[in-house]
Amino acid sequence: MNEKELLSNYQTTGNLEVLGKLFAPYMSLLYGVCYKYLENQERSNDAVMQIFEELIVKLRIHKVDNFKSWLYVYAKNFCLMQLRKDKRNPHVDIESYWYESEQKLNNSHEDRWEEQDFARLDSCLKSLKEDQEICVRLFYLQQKCYKDISEQTGLEMNKVKSAIQNGKRNLKICLENNGHGK
Numbered sequence: 579m580n581e582k583e584l585l586s587n588y589q590t591t592g593n594l595e596v597l598g599k600l601f602a603p604y605m606s607l608l609y610g611v612c613y614k615y616l617e618n619q620e621r622s623n624d625a626v627m628q629i630f631e632e633l634i635v636k637l638r639i640h641k642v643d644n645f646k647s648w649l650y651v652y653a654k655n656f657c658l659m660q661l662r663k664d665k666r667n668p669h670v671d672i673e674s675y676w677y678e679s680e681q682k683l684n685n686s687h688e689d690r691w692e693e694q695d696f697a698r699l700d701s702c703l704k705s706l707k708e709d710q711e712i713c714v715r716l717f718y719l720q721q722k723c724y725k726d727i728s729e730q731t732g733l734e735m736n737k738v739k740s741a742i743q744n745g746k747r748n749l750k751i752c753l754e755n756n757g758h759g760k
Contacts, residue, residue, distance in 0.1 A: 581645055589638055597637065601630055604646065608653050615657035617719060629656055664721055702752035709733060710745030717742050 579587065584600040587593065605626060612622035612629075629652065642648045703711055712731055716722040722730070727738045 585637070585642060585645055592634075592638060594634065597630075597633060600645065601633065604649055607646075608649065611650060611653045612657050615654070615661060618721070621660075621721075625653075625657060625660065629653055632656070699753065702749050705752055706745050706748055707741075709737070709741045710748065713738055713741035714745040714749060 579599075581600065584596055588596040588600060608626045608629060609622055612625040613619065616622050616625060629649075633649075633652075636652070640648075703715065706714065709731070713727055713733070716727045716730065717724075724735055724738050724742075727733070727742075728735050731738065733741065
């Protein structure tokens with residue numbers, strides 16, 4: 579059976595074995611999409627499995643013409659929703675920056691934009707005081723909580739919070755100045 583036949587068969591019968599055959603060729607693609615957004619191997623693997631579980635219902639409801647494209651967009655949106663759920667503070671400018679960066683990239687600025695922008699972000703991160711850089715990277719990039727950061731760095735909880743707050747402010751200033759100074 580080709581992809582369209584598998585999809586039609588699943589939508590008609592709800593047979594999970596058919597869904598598995600339809601889904602299996604795209605597991606690597608999905609993992610790549612999830613890893614791009616979630617930047618964590620375990621979370622990306624979990625996301626692929628959660629997406630499969632959601633497809634059990636979604637594919638019976640939605641009309642899908644191009645499964646690969648639909649699945650890619652679904653996975654991307656799933657990951658963006660996961661990142662939104664992870665937000666610890668709704669007013670975090672750094673997270674907005676990364677989200678906006680991704681949107682710009684998806685709107686045809688291609689790899690050139692990505693390299694420039696992420697190089698600028700990395701440069702600004704490196705310009706922070708050491709404790710600020712470490713805490714900001716752990717909190718925003720690795721999604722660690724204050725307690726885990728405190729244990730990992732040996733800093734007291736209030737020092738971790740302060741380093742994140744000051745680091746976020748300094749990073750925002752640096753990014754606003756196009757990466758030139760704090």
